[in-house]
Amino acid sequence: KAGVTQTPRYLIKTRGQQVTLSCSPISGHRSVSWYQQTPGQGLQFLFEYFSETQRNKGNFPGRFSGRQFSNSRSEMNVSTLELGDSALYLCASSLQGDKSTDTQYFGPGTRLTVL
């Protein structure tokens, strides 16, 4: 079965712009989590969606937002981009989002560069 897909794979934006990233989970998976990965901070949790509801949120400013659609596909949006938002954005899907039993499958990520 197809893995987690993320589009676009690469993106270059300028400061102040906004960006929308997309994630299609594995078929049948209802939980989608988003992470930001940078060399300095590592992998940091942004938020998790389950059945179209945000179930958990990390410690990021309100410029970072997301949503999930009825087919479990998810988007995340970053408004008023800053240089520090340059990162690899990863999404991961799992069946129910239970981290003790469900394996999380990560997509390849979207590499965002803010100039």
Add this chain to the structure above:
Amino acid sequence: SQKIEQNSEALNIQEGKTATLTCNYTNYSPAYLQWYRQDPGRGPVFLLLIRENEKEKRKERLKVTFDTTLKQSLFHITASQPADSATYLCALAGNQAGTALIFGKGTTLSVSS
């Protein structure tokens, strides 16, 4: 605040040796711990999960230990191969539904032939 440390940014070993990676945590009582492998340009891939009431877990050449008293997990790769070269990440989580995974920054393992 919660903190996870993978005490080596890089580890270089020779093929055939056992690689041992360490994950230490503070200010947290995780219900379970996961280990992932990440190759350059790719997302992490799940390897193993160990629960707080388990001391050791094995999968083929991989072994994970979890010591909640020391607040430490050790990840071993026996008979290491050049193909094992990658970054390995540990991640912790609690028991609540929707709990977030907290990741360490990873250890980059290089296995030379």
